Amino acid sequence: MRASINQTGRKKIPVEEVTIELVDGEFLLFKWNLSDVNLGANFEAVLELSAIGNNMRQVVAVNQIPVSGESKISISNFLIPQSIIGRFKVVNLEKDGIRLITRESQTLRLKNNKLEGEQGKSLLDVHWDQQLNVPWQLIFDDSEPILKVSDQFENAPKIYSHTVFQTSILPEVFKQITFWLLTEDPDENQNIKIGYWWKLAEEYGLTSEDRSYFTSLVEKNFETIKEIDLKCSEVADKFAVRHKIVQKLSNYLIEEEE
Amino acid sequence: MLITKFDHVGIFNTNGLTQFEELLKQPLDSVKKEISNLTSNTNLYTEIECDFEVKPFETRLQLAECLYFLFESNPALSKYKTDKGFWSWLAAIWLPVLFENSPKSAKLGEQARWILDKQKAKYYRHLLAGPYFIYNHHYPNPEKALSILGGSIVIPGELVGQIAATSDIAFSVGAEVATILYIDPLTGKPKKGASGLGAGSARRLSAAYLNQIDLTLDYRGMNATEIIGLLPEEFARFKQ
Numbered sequence: 001m002r003a004s005i006n007q008t009g010r011k012k013i014p015v016e017e018v019t020i021e022l023v024d025g026e027f028l029l030f031k032w033n034l035s036d037v038n039l040g041a042n043f044e045a046v047l048e049l050s051a052i053g054n055n056m057r058q059v060v061a062v063n064q065i066p067v068s069g070e071s072k073i074s075i076s077n078f079l080i081p082q083s084i085i086g087r088f089k090v091v092n093l094e095k096d097g098i099r100l101i102t103r104e105s106q107t108l109r110l111k112n113n114k115l116e117g118e119q120g121k122s123l124l125d126v127h128w129d130q131q132l133n134v135p136w137q138l139i140f141d142d143s144e145p146i147l148k149v150s151d152q153f154e155n156a157p158k159i160y161s162h163t164v165f166q167t168s169i170l171p172e173v174f175k176q177i178t179f180w181l182l183t184e185d186p187d188e189n190q191n192i193k194i195g196y197w198w199k200l201a202e203e204y205g206l207t208s209e210d211r212s213y214f215t216s217l218v219e220k221n222f223e224t225i226k227e228i229d230l231k232c233s234e235v236a237d238k239f240a241v242r243h244k245i246v247q248k249l250s251n252y253l254i255e256e257e258e
Numbered sequence: 259m260l261i262t263k264f265d266h267v268g269i270f271n272t273n274g275l276t277q278f279e280e281l282l283k284q285p286l287d288s289v290k291k292e293i294s295n296l297t298s299n300t301n302l303y304t305e306i307e308c309d310f311e312v313k314p315f316e317t318r319l320q321l322a323e324c325l326y327f328l329f330e331s332n333p334a335l336s337k338y339k340t341d342k343g344f345w346s347w348l349a350a351i352w353l354p355v356l357f358e359n360s361p362k363s364a365k366l367g368e369q370a371r372w373i374l375d376k377q378k379a380k381y382y383r384h385l386l387a388g389p390y391f392i393y394n395h396h397y398p399n400p401e402k403a404l405s406i407l408g409g410s411i412v413i414p415g416e417l418v419g420q421i422a423a424t425s426d427i428a429f430s431v432g433a434e435v436a437t438i439l440y441i442d443p444l445t446g447k448p449k450k451g452a453s454g455l456g457a458g459s460a461r462r463l464s465a466a467y468l469n470q471i472d473l474t475l476d477y478r479g480m481n482a483t484e485i486i487g488l489l490p491e492e493f494a495r496f497k498q
Contacts, residue, residue, distance in 0.1 A: 010474065046479065052381050053340070053391035055429035057478060079340050079391065080376070091476040097484055099476035126379070128465070154455075154465040157423045161379065163368065251283055255365065 013088060013105040020049075020086045021111040028075045028084065030060065033068040039090050040102065047071070048087045053079035060088075085109055123196055124173070128156035135159065136169055138176045143186050144193045145177045167249040175236035178206065182228050185215040204238040206231065260355055261313040266305040267335065268351075270343040274302030278350055279373060286366050290354050297350050303343065308332040314355050318414065319400060319407040322393030325386060339394075345374040345387045352386060356412045364412045382422045385411055392422065395429045402482075403428070405436035405460070408446055416453035420460040424469060426478070432468055434482040436460060439489075439496040449496060457492035467493075 018032045030047050039045070045061040058073050075081050086108035092100045125144070128151035129137075136159075137148045149156045159165050178201050180186070181194075188195045198211070210231060217224050240246065270278060277296055281289055296302055310328050315321040329335050338344035349372045357364060366372070370380045374387050382388040389407055396403040406422045409415040414422075421436045422428045440452035440460055452460055467489065471477055477485050486497060 044479070046476065048478065050426060050429075052376060052378060052425075053429070054395055055426060055478075079394070083376075083378070089476060091479065097480070098488075099479050101474055101476055128469075151465065154461055156465070158419070161423075255285075 010101055011103040013090075013103050015106045015108075018088045018105050018108060019111055020047075020084070020108045022075075022081055022084075023072065025081055026074065026076050028073045028081070029070055030058075030073060030086070030088075031068075031070040032060075032065075032088070034065070037065055037067055039065065040092055042093045043102070044091045044093060044099075046089050046091055047073070048089070049073075049075070049078075049084050050087070051078050051080055051085070052083040082110070123193055123200070124177075126160060128160075130154075135165070138173055140180055140184070140186075145173075145180065145197070147173060163252040164249065167245045167252070170243075171236040171240040171245060174200075174204075174239045175232045177201075178232040178235045179228060182211070182214040182232065183220065183225075201235055204235045204242065206235050260358055261311055262355075263309070263311050264351070265309055266307050267310065267338075267344065268297065268303035268305055268347040269338060269341060270303045270347045270350075274299075275343060275346055275373060277302060278346055279369060282366060282369055282372055286357070289366060290357060293350055293353050297347065303347050306334065306338070308335060312351055312355055314358055315411060317408055318389035318411050318418075319393070319404065321386065321411050322389035322400065322407060325390040326393050326397065340374075340376065340387075342374045342376065345384055346372060349373070349384065349386050356385065360410075360412050378425065379423075382418075382425070382428065385414075388414075388418075388422065392428060392433070396433065402437055403433040404441045404446065405439075405448075406433055408441060408448070415448070417448055417460050420453075420464045424464055426472065427464055427468055430478045431480065431482050431485065432464075432478070435468075435485050436463060438482055438486060439463065439493065452496065458494070458496050462492065463489075 014035065017034050018030070021029050021031075023029050028049065041063070043063060044059050045065050047058045047060050049056045049058070054077065056073075056075070056078075058071070060071055075084070078084065087105060088108060089101050089104040092102045094100060124147055126147045126149060129148045130151045132148055132150040132152065135150050139146050139148060149160045177197055181197060181201060186194050188198070198206075202208070202211075214224075214228055214231070220228075268274075274296065281292055281296065284292070308328070308331075315324065329339065335344075353372070368383065369375070370383045371385050374384045375381060382391065389411070392403050392406055393400045400407060406418050406428055409418055417436065417440060421433060424432075427433065427436070439458075440448050442449050451458070455461060468477065471488075475488075477488075486493075489497070
C-alpha cells in the first residue's frame with residue numbers, strides 16, 4: 001500500500017482524463033483524453049492493473065501519444081476481473097536504466113461491474129503513515145473516509161490486521177463515519193462510496209427519517225451534536241453486536257492463552 | 259504418510275460455511291475431531307466429480323503445484339478458482355493433514371486462513387488459495403516467488419506476511435527480488451535475518467523501500483537484477 005502524501009513533484013493526471021471499464025469480462029477498455037501530451041522526449045505511458053491474485057502492466061504508448069484514444073486489453077487470465085484497480089503513469093527512461101515516474105493518475109476504479117461488499121476493494125481505504133503518533137486516525141479526504149494506521153515502527157500491516165486492533169477500533173470507526181455523514185452530508189454524486197456508507201448505516205438502524213432530520217439541521221448547537229452523537233453510538237453498537245465484536249476479541253485472547 | 263483419495267471436491271453452501279465458521283471458534287483438538295462431520299455431510303456442500311489426493315506437503319510451493327494441476331486436469335473446476343465455498347471445503351478437508359507432525363506453535367489462527375475472504379487485505383492469508391494464487395500468477399516460473407512460496411503451509415512465516423501482504427510486490431518482480439535476497443539458493447530456506455526487524459530485512463524491503471520508491475520509480479518495469487543494484491547499503495549482506 002502506498003503512502004498518500006505526494007512530495008515528489010510528479011504531476012497528477014486529472015481523474016476525468018483516464019478511465020477503465022470491463023468489456024464482456026474478457027477485456028478491459030482503457031480510454032484517455034489528455035489535456036497535456038507534452039510528455040518529454042523519451043517516455044513510456046504505462047497502465048498497471050492490480051487485482052486479487054493478479055497484476056499486469058501494459059505499455060500504452062512510447063515517446064508519443066495521441067490526445068485521446070483507447071486500448072482494449074485482454075484480462076482473460078485475471079481471477080477476479082471485477083476487483084481490478086488501475087494506475088496510469090508516464091515514465092521517463094533515463095540513460096542509466098532508471099525509470100522515473102513523471103506523471104500519474106489517481107487510482108483508477110472500474111466504471112462498471114466493480115465488486116462491492118466483502119469482495120475487492122474495501123469501502124474503507126487504509127493508508128500507512130510513518131508520521132502518525134497515535135495508533136490510528138480517521139480522515140476524510142476526497143469525500144471519503146480513509147483510515148490511517150501508524151507506520152512509525154514499520155509494522156502498520158501487522159497492527160492493522162491484528163484481531164485486537166480491528167475489534168477494538170472498528171465500532172468507533174463506524175461511529176465516526178456515521179457522525180461525518182450526519183454532520184457533513186457529503187455529496188453522493190461526488191463519490192460512489194458515500195452512497196454505500198449511507199446504506200451500511202441504514203442497515204444498522206439509521207432510518208431515512210433520522211437522516212433527513214439530522215442533515216436538515218442548519219445550525220448545529222451543542223444539544224443537536226449530542227443528539228447526533230447518541231444516534232451514532234446506537235448505530236455503532238448495533239454494528240458491534242451484529243458482528244459479535246466482543247466475542248471475537250474474547251475468543252482471540254482465550255486462544256492466545258492456550 | 260496420510261494420503262486420502264477423493265472422487266469429488268465439495269463446494270460448501272451457506273449452511274456449510276456457517277457451520278465451518280462456528281467450528282473454527284473451538285479449540286484445535288475439537289476442530290480436528292469434528293471437521294469430518296462437516297466435510298462428509300452432503301447437506302452442507304455440492305459435489306463436483308474429480309479425482310484428487312489429500313496428502314501432506316512440506317512447503318506452500320508443493321501444495322500450490324498440486325492445486326495448480328488439480329485445476330489443469332479438471333477444467334470443470336475453473337469457475338471455482340475464486341469460490342469461497344470451494345476453497346473453504348478444500349481447506350476443511352486438508353485441515354487434519356496440515357496439522358499432522360506440525361510444530362506445537364501451529365495454531366488454527368484467524369478465520370481467513372480457512373474460509374476464503376476476498377478482501378484485498380486478507381485473501382492471501384488463506385492457507386490453500388493464497389499459495390495457489392501466487393503460483394498461478396508466477397507460472398511457469400513459480401520458483402522466482404520462492405520467498406513467498408517456500409515456507410511451511412500452516413506456519414507461512416514472516417516473509418509471507420511481509421511480501422505477500424502487498425499484492426503489488428507479491429504479483430510482480432518484487433517477489434523475485436525478495437527471493438534473490440532472502441532465500442538461500444542451496445537450501446531453499448530463508449537466510450538468517452531475513453525475517454527479523456533489522457537492517458535489510460524483508461520488512462524493510464517492503465515497507466521502507468519498495469513501497470516508498472514506488473512513488474517515484476517504475477520499478478515493476480525493471481528486472482530483479484536492476485532493482486537489486488539500486489538497493490541501499492543496508493541490504494548488502496543479503497545480496498551475497
